[in-house]
Amino acid sequence: MMNRIAFAAALLIAAGTAAADSKVSDDVVKIGVLTDMTGYYSDLSGPGSLEAAKMAAEDFGGKVLGKPIVIIGADHQLKADVASTVARKWFDEEKVDAIADLVSSSTALAVMPVAAEKKRITLLSGPGTTAITGDKCTPYNFHWTYNNWALANGTGREVVKQGGNTWYFITADYVFGKSLEEDTAAMVKAGGGKVLGFSRHPSPGTTDFSSYLLQAQASGAKIIGLANAGADTINAIKQANEFGITKKQNLAGLLVFISDINSLGLETAKGMYLTTAFYWDRDDASRAWSKRFFAKMKKEPTMVQAGVYSAVTHYLKAIQAAGTDNSDAVAAKMREMPVNDFFATNGRIGPDGLHRHDMYLVQVKTPAESKYPWDYYKIAKVIPAAEAFPPVSDKCPLVKK
Numbered sequence: 001m002m003n004r005i006a007f008a009a010a011l012l013i014a015a016g017t018a019a020a021d022s023k024v025s026d027d028v029v030k031i032g033v034l035t036d037m038t039g040y041y042s043d044l045s046g047p048g049s050l051e052a053a054k055m056a057a058e059d060f061g062g063k064v065l066g067k068p069i070v071i072i073g074a075d076h077q078l079k080a081d082v083a084s085t086v087a088r089k090w091f092d093e094e095k096v097d098a099i100a101d102l103v104s105s106s107t108a109l110a111v112m113p114v115a116a117e118k119k120r121i122t123l124l125s126g127p128g129t130t131a132i133t134g135d136k137c138t139p140y141n142f143h144w145t146y147n148n149w150a151l152a153n154g155t156g157r158e159v160v161k162q163g164g165n166t167w168y169f170i171t172a173d174y175v176f177g178k179s180l181e182e183d184t185a186a187m188v189k190a191g192g193g194k195v196l197g198f199s200r201h202p203s204p205g206t207t208d209f210s211s212y213l214l215q216a217q218a219s220g221a222k223i224i225g226l227a228n229a230g231a232d233t234i235n236a237i238k239q240a241n242e243f244g245i246t247k248k249q250n251l252a253g254l255l256v257f258i259s260d261i262n263s264l265g266l267e268t269a270k271g272m273y274l275t276t277a278f279y280w281d282r283d284d285a286s287r288a289w290s291k292r293f294f295a296k297m298k299k300e301p302t303m304v305q306a307g308v309y310s311a312v313t314h315y316l317k318a319i320q321a322a323g324t325d326n327s328d329a330v331a332a333k334m335r336e337m338p339v340n341d342f343f344a345t346n347g348r349i350g351p352d353g354l355h356r357h358d359m360y361l362v363q364v365k366t367p368a369e370s371k372y373p374w375d376y377y378k379i380a381k382v383i384p385a386a387e388a389f390p391p392v393s394d395k396c397p398l399v400k401k
Contacts, residue, residue: 025095025097026095029069029097031100034074034086034102040231041126043263043302044103044126044230052309055293056308056313060313072094080109083102088114091114099123100311101126103127105128107127108124109175120140125311127176128180130390133350137352137353138398143354144355145306151183153389157191159273164250165194168196168199168216169195169198170213171199199216206235207235210239216245217248224249227255229257230257251272256274257302258374261364262300262376270365275383276362277307278343278360280300280306282379306343334349335350344357
C-alpha cells in the first residue's frame with residue numbers, strides 16, 4: 001500500500017514539475033539585442049547595449065522561474081529589411097522571446113509588426129519617433145527610454161523660454177529626423193517662436209554639412225536645431241564651430257548623447273542645452289551602476305544603454321510576477337508594475353506601451369567647470385514624468401476611445 005501511495009505521490013510531484021516547467025517556453029528565456037554594432041550609432045548603443053542586457057541577466061541571477069536567461073546579439077546595420085529578417089529568424093528558429101534596443105526608428109517600425117504577429121515582446125531603447133506608441137503601437141511593444149516629443153518638449157520649449165524664438169532645422173532625412181523636427185517645431189510655435197526653414201541631409205553618413213549650415217546661417221535664425229543623431233550630430237557641431245557660425249547663432253542638439261559630448265570635447269560642446277533620460281553622475285545609484293558598466297566598457301553609459309538594462313530587468317521581473325513567459329501575461333504585468341531602479345523612480349507604462357518617467361534638461365559644462373573624467377553635465381531642470389511625456393495617444397488602436 002505504501003509503495004502505491006509513494007508511487008502516486010511521485011506522479012503528482014512529476015505532474016506538478018511538468019506544469020511548472022511548461023510555464024517557460026522551450027525551457028529558456030532568450031532575449032535578443034538587435035542594434036547597430038559597427039555603424040554610426042554603435043557608440044551610443046551597439047556593444048554597450050548588449051553588455052547592459054547581459055548585466056541585467058546576471059543581476060537577476062542568470063535564471064527566471066528556475067530557467068536560464070540567455071542573451072544574444074546581432075547587427076541590423078541600420079537597415080529595416082535586415083532587422084525584420086533577423087527578427088523573424090530569431091522568433092522562428094532560435095525561439096527568442098523578446099528583442100531589445102533596435103536603436104533606430106526605421107528598424108523598430110520594421111520589427112514591431114513581426115513581433116506582434118509572433119506575439120513576442122519588443123523593448124525599444126534607442127528609437128524616438130512618436131508613431132511607435134501612436135498609430136503603430138502594438139500590444140507587445142514597450143517604448144522605454146525617450147521619444148521625440150520628450151526631447152522636443154525638454155529642449156525646444158526651454159530654449160524658446162530663454163529667448164531662442166527663431167529656429168532653422170538641419171534634419172536627418174528619414175523617419176526619426178522628420179518626426180523630431182515636426183515635434184520640436186510644434187513646441188517652438190506653441191511657445192510663441194517661429195520656424196524660418198529647414199534643410200534635410202541623407203542619413204546616416206553625411207560628412208559635409210557646409211551647405212546645410214550656410215543655409216541655416218543665411219536664415220538669420222537664433223537657433224539651429226539639429227534633428228539628427230550620432231556621427232551626424234557630431235559632424236554638424238564640429239563644422240558649425242569651424243565655420244564660426246556658433247559665434248552668432250546657437251545650436252540646439254535635439255538628440256545628443258554623452259558619447260557625442262565625449263567625442264566633441266567640452267571646448268566645442270560647452271554651453272549646449274540638451275534633454276536626456278539618464279546621466280551617469282546624477283546620484284549614488286546611477287554612479288554605482290555606471291561604475292560597473294565602465295569597468296566592462298571603459299566608458300560611461302549613454303541613456304540608450306542604461307535604458308536597455310532597465311527594460312530587460314523590468315521584463316524579467318514581469319515574467320517572475322506572472323509566473324510564465326507568455327507574452328500576453330508578461331505584457332499585462334509590465335504595464336501593471338511600476339519601474340523603480342537607478343534609471344527611473346516610479347516610472348509607469350501606459351496602455352500605449354510608453355514608459356513615462358522623469359527627464360532631465362542639462363547644460364554641457366565648460367572645461368573649467370569639469371572636475372573629473374566624464375564630468376560633462378549640469379542638471380538645469382528635472383522634468384517630471386507628467387510633463388516630460390505626451391498624454392496617451394488616441395491614435396494608438398489599443399487605447400479605448
